[in-house]
Amino acid sequence: MKLDxxxxxxxxxxxxxxxxxxxxxLxxxxxxxxxxxxAKENAVAETAFFVEEGNRYHLRWFTPEIEMDLCGHATLAAAHVIKTIRNYPSDTIAFDTLSGELMVSVNEDVYTLDFPSRNPTPATLPEIIEAALSIQPQTVLKARDYVLVYASEQQIKELVIDQQMFNKxxxxxxxxxxxxxxxxxxFVSRFFTPQASILEDPVTGSAHCSLIPYWSAKLNKKEMKAIQLxxxxxTLLCVDKEDRVLISGTAKTYFSGVLWTD
Structure with a gap:
């Protein structure tokens, strides 16, 4: 079977x-x-698969290890393929996913993801994660992901993860x-996944479902610019809309080709 x-x-x-x-x-x-x-053969953080269903798309995301419930950058990538390569006529793309309906709007080369808000709440950091961090956070929160708040951008840059410990x-x-x-x-961020083939995810749209409501309340701002370091x-442009978040960014096509499954 040949697939694009x-x-x-x-x-x-x-x-x-x-x-x-x-x-x-598909x-x-x-x-x-x-x-x-x-997804494992592609060897990137996420592979997005979609099936067109009328004027909507059923979208799923796979890491090399598991299927994910939500992924920002692969949703943006899928929208980029649908709009620029498959010439989708509308500037609004509707996806049906494990996280419900996700809408992506397109304005020239900017894609805006309409995602669920996942406001993090205070939590206790597991001892294994604490031991794996070269610098300890000021605040520990959790939604789907642990959200560790640090004193400065410099600490985020300098942070080192003991992967052997982290993977426990x-x-x-x-x-x-x-x-x-x-x-x-x-605000800035970095994202790490234990027991994954790629320890540090380069840019994590889904993590901003928690970062946006946190920093919106902290900074008293609804519109923010974020950089993942x-x-x-x-670069992600962010808007807090209470129960939803808007995450905007651009994309570039690196290659197109075919794969064979037999």
């Missing part, structure tokens, strides 16, 4: 920046085991996002 395959760099305006995601359009759903094998905990399907007030943005870096 695209790799998109999301939340960036340059190739080799942001977070790479693979996108595979005519109908393949077995989950095969989808996972394709299983947060399936979540991870750990570290964050602080930014110097050239409203991975090696590849990514």
């Amino acid at each position: 395959l695209y790799q998109i760099d999301a939340f960036t305006d340059r190739i080799f920046g942001g977070n790479p995601a693979c996108v595979v359009p 005519q109908s759903w393949l077995p989950d085991e095969l989808l996972l094998q394709i 905990i299983n947060l399936d399907p979540g991870g750990v996002v570290v964050t602080a007030k930014g110097t050239e943005s409203d 991975s090696e590849r870096k990514g």
Whole structure:
């Protein structure tokens, strides 16, 4: 079987920046085991698969290890493929997902994701995660992911994770996002996933479902600019809308090709 395959760099305006995601359009759903094998072979943080259903799309996301309940950068990448490569006529794209209906609006080259808000609440940090951190946070919160708040952007940059220790905990399907007030943005972050083939995710849209409501309340701002401080870096424009968040960014097509499943 021959399938189209695209790799998109999301939340960036340059190739080799942001977070790479693979996108595979399907005519109908393949077995989950095969989808996972394709994601593992692609060897990026997420592979998005979608099936067109009338004027909507059924969208699913797979890491090389598991199916995810929500993924920001791969949703942006899928919307980019649908709009720019498959020439979708509307500027609003509707996705049906494990996290319900997700809408993506397109304004020239900017994609805005309408995602659920996941306001984090105070939590206790597991001892294993604490031991894996080179710098301890000021505040510990949790929604799907642990949200660790630090005193400065510099601490976020300097933070080192002991991966051997970190991998002793299983947060399936979540991870750990570290964050602080930014110097050239409203806030910054980094994201780490234990027991994953890719320890640090370059740009994590879904983590901003928790970061946006937290920093909106902290900064008393509804509209914010965020930077994820991975090696590849990514920029996200954020809006807090109480029970929803808007996350905007751009994308670049890195390659298009085909894959063979037999």
